[in-house]
Amino acid sequence: xxxxxxxxxxxxxxxxxxxxxxxxxxxxxxxxxxxxxxxxxxxxxxxxxxxxxxxxxxxxxxxxxxxxxxxxxxxxxxxxxxxxxxxxxxxxxxxxxxxxxxxxxxxxxxxxxxxxxxxxxxxxxxxxxxxxxxxxxxxxxxxxxxxxxxxxxxxxxxxxxxxxxxxxxxxxxxxxxxxxxxxxxxxxxxxxxxxxxxxxxxxxxxxxxxxxxxxxxxxxxxx
Amino acid sequence: xxxxxxxxxxxxxxxxxxxxxxxxxxxxxxxxxxxxxxxxxxxxxxxxxxxxxxxxxxxxxxxxxxxxxxxxxxxxxxxxxxxxxxxxxxxxxxxxxxxxxxxxxxxxxxxxxxxxxxxxxxxxxxxxxxxxxxxxxxxxxxxxxxxxxxxxxxxxxxxxxxxxxxxxxxxxxxxxxxxxxxxxxxxxxxxxxxxxxxxxx
Numbered sequence: 001x002x003x004x005x006x007x008x009x010x011x012x013x014x015x016x017x018x019x020x021x022x023x024x025x026x027x028x029x030x031x032x033x034x035x036x037x038x039x040x041x042x043x044x045x046x047x048x049x050x051x052x053x054x055x056x057x058x059x060x061x062x063x064x065x066x067x068x069x070x071x072x073x074x075x076x077x078x079x080x081x082x083x084x085x086x087x088x089x090x091x092x093x094x095x096x097x098x099x100x101x102x103x104x105x106x107x108x109x110x111x112x113x114x115x116x117x118x119x120x121x122x123x124x125x126x127x128x129x130x131x132x133x134x135x136x137x138x139x140x141x142x143x144x145x146x147x148x149x150x151x152x153x154x155x156x157x158x159x160x161x162x163x164x165x166x167x168x169x170x171x172x173x174x175x176x177x178x179x180x181x182x183x184x185x186x187x188x189x190x191x192x193x194x195x196x197x198x199x200x201x202x203x204x205x206x207x208x209x210x211x212x213x214x215x216x217x218x219x220x221x222x223x
Numbered sequence: 224x225x226x227x228x229x230x231x232x233x234x235x236x237x238x239x240x241x242x243x244x245x246x247x248x249x250x251x252x253x254x255x256x257x258x259x260x261x262x263x264x265x266x267x268x269x270x271x272x273x274x275x276x277x278x279x280x281x282x283x284x285x286x287x288x289x290x291x292x293x294x295x296x297x298x299x300x301x302x303x304x305x306x307x308x309x310x311x312x313x314x315x316x317x318x319x320x321x322x323x324x325x326x327x328x329x330x331x332x333x334x335x336x337x338x339x340x341x342x343x344x345x346x347x348x349x350x351x352x353x354x355x356x357x358x359x360x361x362x363x364x365x366x367x368x369x370x371x372x373x374x375x376x377x378x379x380x381x382x383x384x385x386x387x388x389x390x391x392x393x394x395x396x397x398x399x400x401x402x403x404x405x406x407x408x409x410x411x412x413x414x415x416x417x418x419x420x421x422x423x424x
Contacts (some may be wrong), residue, residue: 008348030369031361031369031391032359032360032361032390033299033300033391034299034300036295036299037292037295037299044287044288044291045278045283048281048283048287049281052281053281055263058284061285062287062290062291065287065291065293066290066295069291069295070278070294070295070298070299073298073299074297101424108379121229121232121233122232123229123232124232124260124264128263128267129259129262129263131294137378138274138277138279138280139279144279144280144282147274147275147281147282151275152272158315162275166272166275166276167275167276167280168279169276172242187236187237187242190262191233191235191236191237194235194236194239194268194271194272195232195235195236195264195268197271197275198264198270198271200268201267201270201271201274202267202270204264212300
C-alpha cells in the first residue's frame with residue numbers, strides 16, 4: 001500500500017457523511033483493510049490533540065495516537081452505527097491516553113488549589129479585563145505553551161470535559177457519552193474548567209501579548 | 224429577576240453556549256451591563272472557548288503524519304501485506320511467463336489460439352473465475368465470506384489487468400494454486416460457467 005502524504009497534510013480533511021462512513025467501515029470490516037486510512041484521515045489531528053491534551057507530552061501523545069488508531073482498527077467490528085465514528089474514535093483515544101497516564105503515574109502531581117466540588121460554584125480569582133484575542137497571538141510559541149500549561153493545571157476530570165467540548169467541539173451529550181457521566185455533570189465541570197482557565201490565562205493575556213510588550217500590565221504566566 | 228455576581232458566574236458557561244432560558248438571559252445581560260467584574264469574567268471565558276477552539280492552539284509534531292502512516296501501515300497490513308506482495312509477484316510472474324510462451328508460440332504457429340499455446344496448467348490457473356463486489360478494488364474466489372452485495376465475475380488475469388487485487392483471505396488460496404499446481408481442495412474454485420453458484424449475502 002502506498003500512503004499519499006502531502007506536505008500540507010495538516011490541513012483539515014472533511015469527514016464523509018455518516019452513511020458513507022458506515023459503508024466504508026463495513027468494507028474495511030469485510031477485508032478492505034487499506035480503506036482504514038481513508039476512514040481515519042479526517043480525524044488524525046483530533047486523535048493526536050486528544051492524546052496530547054491528556055498526556056501533555058508530544059512523544060507520548062504521538063505513541064498514544066498511533067496505538068489508539070490501531071486499536072480502533074482492531075476493534076472496528078465492534079463499532080455500532082448508533083454512535084458517530086468520530087465520537088467512538090475519540091473515546092478509544094481517551095481510554096488509551098488515560099491508560100498511559102496511569103502507567104506513567106502522571107496524575108500523582110495534582111494541581112494545587114483544587115477544590116473538589118461538583119455543585120458548579122466557583123469564585124473567579126482574577127478580574128483582569130481580557131476582552132480581545134488577537135488571532136496572530138496563536139502564532140507565538142510562548143502563547144501556545146501557556147495554553148498547554150494552563151490546560152495541564154486542571155485536574156483530569158475537568159481537563160477531559162473541557163477538551164471534549166471546547167477543543168474537540170463535541171456536544172454536551174456526546175461528551176457525556178464518551179465519559180460515561182450525565183449531561184449535567186458535563187456542564188458543571190465545563191463551567192469550572194472554563195473559569196479556571198480564564199483565571200490562569202487572563203492576567204497574562206490581557207492585551208499585552210498582542211504586541212509582545214514588556215508592559216507589566218497583569219502578571220505574565222510565562223515570565 | 225435580580226441577579227448577583229455569583230449567579231452570573233454559575234451560569235456564564237451555559238450563557239456562552241446559548242443554553243439559558245430567555246428570561247434568565249435578559250436578567251444576566253442586565254447585570255453584566257452594569258458590572259465590570261462580570262463583564263471581565265464573561266469576556267475572558269469567551270476568549271478561553273475561542274482560543275482553545277482554534278486549530279492553531281495545538282501544533283502537530285513535524286513528523287506526525289509520516290510516522291503515523293508508517294506505523295499504521297506496518298501494523299494494519301502486517302503479515303497480509305507481505306502475503307499480498309508475494310501473491311502479486313507470483314501472479315505477475317505467471318502472466319509474464321504465459322505472455323512469453325504465447326509470443327514464442329504465436330510466432331511459431333500463428334494460426335493457433337493464444338491459450339492453446341500456453342501450457343494447459345498455466346492457462347487453467349489464469350482462467351480461474353473470480354468475483355468482484357460492487358465497485359470494490361478487490362476480487363474474491365467463490366465461497367469467500369467477504370463477497371457481499373452486487374457482484375460480477377471475471378477471470379483472475381482480467382481482474383489483475385483492471386488493477387484489482389485479491390482480498391486477504393483469497394491471497395493464500397490463489398497463491399497456492401499458482402505455485403503448487405492446483406486449487407486448494409478446501410476452496411470452492413469456480414467453474415468457468417459465469418452462472419456459477421456464488422454464495423452472496
